[in-house]
Structure formats: structure tokens, C-alpha cells
Amino acid sequence: MSNLNSLKIGTWQPLQWGVNETLIPLEGWEYHTETVETGHEYSVFILVEPTNANLIPEFLTSSAELFKNEKLSITFKILITSAETFNYMHFPELSDFYFGDNIQEKYLYKQIVNFSPDLILICQDNPSHYQPIAKVPVVVCHLNGAPLIDQVKKELDAMQHSEIRNVLTSKMSRTLVQVITDLSSIYGQHLNLINYTQGVGIYGRLSISESLGQTSEVSKAIDNAITDSPLNKPNPFGDSPTGANLASTIWAYDLSRHLGSSKWDHLLTSAADMYKIDTNSHLPPFPCDPTIRTEDMFYSSAVLGRAYKHHANTGYLDVLDNFYLMINLQQSTGLFWHSKSSPYVWSRGNGFAVLGLSEYLTYVPENRPLYDSIKNQFLSFFKNIVEYQDISGGFHELLDTPSSYLEFTSTCIISYAALRGKSLGILGPEVDALIHGAWHFVKARVDADGNITDACFNTGLQPDLESYYLRPAVSGHDDRSGSMALLFTSELLTTGFNVR
Helix, strand or coil: CCCHHHCCCCCCEEEEEEECCCCCEEEEEEEECCCCCCCCCEEEEEEECHHHHHHHHHHHHHHHHHHHHCCCCEEEEEEECCHHHHCHHHCCCCCCECCCCCHHHHHHHHHHHHHCCCEEEEEECCCCCCCCECCECEEEEECCCCCHHHHHHHHHHCCCCCHHHHHHHHHHCCCHHHHHHHHHCCCCCCCCCCCHHHHHHHHHHHHHHHHHCCHHHHHHHHHHHHHCCHHHCCCCCCCCCCHHHHHHHCCHHHHHHHHCCCCCHHHHHHHHHCCECCCCCCCCCECCCCCCECHHHHHHHHHHHHHHHHHCCHHHHHHHHHHHCCCCCECCCCCECCECCCCCCEHHHHHHHHHHHHHHHHHCCCCCCCHHHHHHHHHHHHHHHHHHECCCCCEECECCCCCCCEEHHHHHHHHHHHHHHHHCCCCCHHHHHHHHHHHHHHHHCECCCCCEEEEECCCCCCCCHHHHHCCCEEEECCHHHHHHHHHHHHHHHHHCCCCC
16 A cells, blocks of 8 residues: 555555444545645546446556656546435534444545545436535536546546635635634633643744744743633642543643743643552552553653653653653654553553654653663664654554554654654655655645644543544634644644745
């Protein structure tokens, strides 16, 4: 199965684009004349029933010569799908994806909406008529008539961009600052939940304000918002917080610095002081999950690392190292299990893992005994992860399963960690293509109102692979997704990475 790392321009490549109701992968083929889509290309989807799949090899051969002679930039997808999916009355609004009923139809519909073709060709034996799908025109290719290649050539000669293709072009034409502006209009504005899902957005917005010279204005606005938040109450974390609660404060030292005071320092210090080594058992430090899961790699590194940098108290690092000595989740592939009880390479779980490693490498001195081990884990991840990046630039809900949906938050997090690795001098140009691909993916899935597309819903440890496959994908306004997008784009801005 091809990916961004192995993409060959002007060549048909195999594709897995979803699953059916029994979670069997849906297959197809993909053709590009450009490395990444900008929306300016002409894009065509060809839908073929499994009973007619025998026509595909001949078409792949004959179309290669046709495309060489075309002066257009083109993307093509051939999707093998059952005839039932041609009945589009079952499509719900853009929610509840990709699980429940009509799974195959949902995957097909999202392929159309997310990749925005100009035209859909349905290959059928019998004459039929279909309404446009998501405002994309539909043409039926009658297989008992002219050869498919002749019908495709006819359509290419008269090709015009569809309405949703023009929307994609508009999104892809935005600059980094324009995308940041769209995100910042919604995310990083409030902290009415004591949770990292909003805290990361606050941190990202503060980082962006430094790069754009807006520190005074933004810090005052955030100060006012947090003054009225639950974090500005007595005992905001309670007696039994989770790491997700404590990581809601990762902005505190930065905001105080921007304000020229120590007003919010106590919050992050209090959060760090909540971490305690359990000397009477082999359990990880409180409040890390006793099962040891990748989320706590981020939470603990972000809080304890910052506290060490602020106070120069190595006791914080002792607690952090105590936790990392218990972690044994990275596999020979460089990828991480979510936990030993859930031995699956959940995409955001891997994002949390590599984000935690990047935080550790940012704040922990190189002379710490575990530093080299953490660095090697980080390098192993990025040596291997490029093999799992989709042609679109995104990463799948299950990293090693290309038939699972493309997931927004993990793409942001992994790319942020790659940028951080470059700024630390640990990674080099070998991750540049990963970052460029992710930027194009994220740009395409954030609209002018800050809505995002296909972020995995809140996910605890799942009992089996199918449960990760079927986690709902959120689209619209989502704090977790928007915050991670701000984190990624803030690092693009801070590092001056030359995004195309």
C-alpha cells in the first residue's frame, strides 16, 4: 500500500479507502500528477461495482497514456464499492462517522466531501440517473457502450471545477497566518474546562502571540478569560485529578511572564506538586493511570518538565523518570501501543507518546540518565512513522491500518513533535516531507470558521481493534482538535518552517 513516502507521480497506486460493515477493507486505485493536492487540479472519482472490477486493469494501462498527453494537473480515484452505496438517501449530516449503520456509504460520502472531486463517474451495466452528491456532478458510464477510457477522455475534455472543489482551492490558498487567524477566532479563547483540551489551545495562542508581536493584547485577553474560569477557584483540581486535568495549566508560566508578574505561576506549580511517587507499590506516580498508557507520557512531561525549568528542582524530574522507567509500550516498528492492556497503535495515542517524548527532550537536561533512552525512542518513532503517512499528508485512526479513517488530531500532534525535534537539533530534513504533507492535510480540513474534519472522539482504553476502528469521528467545532491545530501551527510559525 502506497503512502506519502512512496508516492510516485504519474503512476497508479493501490488504495484502501475504508471498510464495509464487517470491517473488510474497501479497495481502489489512486493517480496523482502532483505531490500534494492544492485544489487547482482536476479531480475525478470513478465508482466501480465489485462485479465489474475486471475492467480496471485494462483501464489502468490505457489511462496512463491518456494522462501523459493531457496538459491538466489531475487526481483520479477508482473506488470499488457495492451497488447499494449508489443510493445516497442514507447519508446523515456530517456527524456519527465512521460507525453505526451504512458504514460503507459513510466512508464513500466522506471520501467525496473530504477530497472534493469535480466529477463522479459511476460504472454500471444498466442506464440509471443519479442526483449530484455533495454538489458534485454524477455521470453514469454505461459499460455496454463505449469503452471506459473513451468516456473518461470525453469528460476530461469538458471538465469544470465543482462547487466543493472551489471551496477546497480557497482553503488551500490560505497562508499560515490566515489559517492561524481562522483557528484563533474560536480556540485558545476560553478555559471553562479543567482539561488539556482547552489548556493546549491557550498555550498555542500565547506562543503565536509572541511570534506575531501581539503578546500584550493576547495575554490581557487570556488573563481576563481565565480570571472567570474554574481554574481561578479554590482547590481547582480537587483531591483526585487526572493527568488531563493537570495538563490544563501548561500555559501558566508563559502567561505570567507575558503579564510581567507571577500571577498564574501557582497553578502549574500546584499541578506539578500533585504528582507523587508511590513508594509502597510498583504503580506509576499519582495521578498517572495504573495501567500505564500513552496519554500520561504527555501530561506528566508537559507539567513536570515545565515545573523543573521554572524552579530548577530536580525532584520533579525524579518523579518523571520514575514514570518513564515503567513505560514499555514502543514496539519494533517504532510505534506505541496505547497500553499493554490495549495493544493497538491508536493514532492519537501515538501522538501523545511522541508529544510526551518531545516535551521530555525540551525540558530535561541531557545529563539525566534517561535522556539518551528517551532520545532513542523519539528517533525510532520518526525513523518509522514516515512509512505510515497517507498520500493526503494525514495519519490514519489506526496508524498501521490504511483502511481506517484519516484522523485530524494525531496529524497535528505528530507534525508538531517533528518540528520540535528539528528545533532541538535531534531531527533533520528527513522529516520535512512529513511536515509539508501534514500542513496541506490540516489546511484542507480547517475552514474559515475554525471547523475541523474527522477528529477521533474522546477515547479511553478500548477492548479490541474493532473498537478503535469504530470510534466516532468529530467534525465541526472541537476544542481538542482546534487546540492541537493551534499547537502545530504555532510551532510552524515559531520555527519559521517554510511551508508551501
